[in-house]
Amino acid sequence: MTITAIRGFNDIMPAETAIWLHIEEEARRIFRSYGFSEIRIPLLERTELFKRSIGETTDIVEKEMYTFTDRHGDSLTLRPEGTAPVVRAYIEHKLYKRPISKLYYMGPMFRYERPQRGRYRQFYQIGAEVLSEGSPKLDAEVLEMLMALLKSIGLKGATLDINSLGCRACRPQYKEKVKKFLETRRKVLCENCLRRINVNPLRALDCKSTGCKDATVDVPSILDTICNGCKEHFEEVKRHLSAFDIHPSINPRMVRGLDYYTKTTFEITAEGLGAQNAVVAGGRYDGLVQDLGGPDTPCFGFAIGMERLVLIMKDKEFVREPLLFVAIFGGSEVEMKGTEIIKELRDLGFAVEREYADKGIKAQMKKANKIGASFVLLLGKDEHDRGVVAIKDMKTGSQKDVKLDEIVEVLNKELSTIKKGE
Numbered sequence: 001m002t003i004t005a006i007r008g009f010n011d012i013m014p015a016e017t018a019i020w021l022h023i024e025e026e027a028r029r030i031f032r033s034y035g036f037s038e039i040r041i042p043l044l045e046r047t048e049l050f051k052r053s054i055g056e057t058t059d060i061v062e063k064e065m066y067t068f069t070d071r072h073g074d075s076l077t078l079r080p081e082g083t084a085p086v087v088r089a090y091i092e093h094k095l096y097k098r099p100i101s102k103l104y105y106m107g108p109m110f111r112y113e114r115p116q117r118g119r120y121r122q123f124y125q126i127g128a129e130v131l132s133e134g135s136p137k138l139d140a141e142v143l144e145m146l147m148a149l150l151k152s153i154g155l156k157g158a159t160l161d162i163n164s165l166g167c168r169a170c171r172p173q174y175k176e177k178v179k180k181f182l183e184t185r186r187k188v189l190c191e192n193c194l195r196r197i198n199v200n201p202l203r204a205l206d207c208k209s210t211g212c213k214d215a216t217v218d219v220p221s222i223l224d225t226i227c228n229g230c231k232e233h234f235e236e237v238k239r240h241l242s243a244f245d246i247h248p249s250i251n252p253r254m255v256r257g258l259d260y261y262t263k264t265t266f267e268i269t270a271e272g273l274g275a276q277n278a279v280v281a282g283g284r285y286d287g288l289v290q291d292l293g294g295p296d297t298p299c300f301g302f303a304i305g306m307e308r309l310v311l312i313m314k315d316k317e318f319v320r321e322p323l324l325f326v327a328i329f330g331g332s333e334v335e336m337k338g339t340e341i342i343k344e345l346r347d348l349g350f351a352v353e354r355e356y357a358d359k360g361i362k363a364q365m366k367k368a369n370k371i372g373a374s375f376v377l378l379l380g381k382d383e384h385d386r387g388v389v390a391i392k393d394m395k396t397g398s399q400k401d402v403k404l405d406e407i408v409e410v411l412n413k414e415l416s417t418i419k420k421g422e
């Protein structure tokens, strides 16, 4: 019997990692230009951290966490999301002494969910958190940054949905309203929502069961219940977004699966993913730092679901980093020269592959073709004696001799047209 990967745990193979790198590199570049720095948080945290932050009665904490007792008897959990660990680090390292912290992270999260297309038990997120800024201008700017990122990686047709979840002063009133509303529809609610009706009635609004969906079609809108402060914040977010020429849809049913959100929440969806089409989600969580023992700190954050984004990007024409192949044949002197050329090209940043065994030109061309080389540099005894290499364009089949000191110039010219997608 061969050993295979665990269900829901996925290998990301080289053919796909080029897209992953492309997204990650664009994210790093754009985040930096908006003042973000990277934070690297551990994969394991105390279980208590997620219970206290995400909420005891959420799906994540109730049924999806990978929790175990370690050899010392402590209850530990593989992080199901990144916000709580970032907030934990923010408090632990007293980052609240700084005027503002803009932090981003990339890496795997773990949830025991039913695996399906674009959803795994180990899944990857690119997330960011802004801690210690409460202005609606910040909400709008981060949303604008996300739209800019999606555009720069080549994703078209992304739409933004926003909502306000109110604050600790006004949300309890909405909860009460929804509770009363759900009481009249007990018969159609699912078991989970019935059980949570008193502690967490809002969960019924994003419950996936059809009964709950039908039951809550005409639920009262949260936007009619939130306080004046929250209303004003929401209006300001929309106003600043329109200054960026971003016009979101208002979705009062979007309550998000985590308890800690306050005021602005959002989702960005893209075509081509069916029902699971949110690629980014997040919002404001002004009470979380205090809940976890830190000072009163307004915060805003988001997480990008990498697998879903990659799924959409996979169908797109994607320009990969071109690969060169240097085919050397004709004895040890030629071999020396060829190795020298390869080293020089690599030092200049070209991606270069070669044949290590002593093989003829035919076998080498076959290999170059199989690994997808864009150009082959042929160096035989004849070329060596004339001080040239033959450069073959694998796409068009055309071939020309190039003097050794002109290789780089010629390659740069040819490759720049490839990168432009010509």
Ligand SMILES: [Zn+2]
Pocket (backbone or CB within 6 Å): 166, 167, 168, 169, 170, 171, 226, 227, 228, 229, 230
């Ligand atoms: Zn409020």
Ligand SMILES: [Zn+2]
Pocket (backbone or CB within 6 Å): 189, 190, 191, 192, 193, 194, 204, 207, 208, 209, 212
């Ligand atoms: Zn339900």
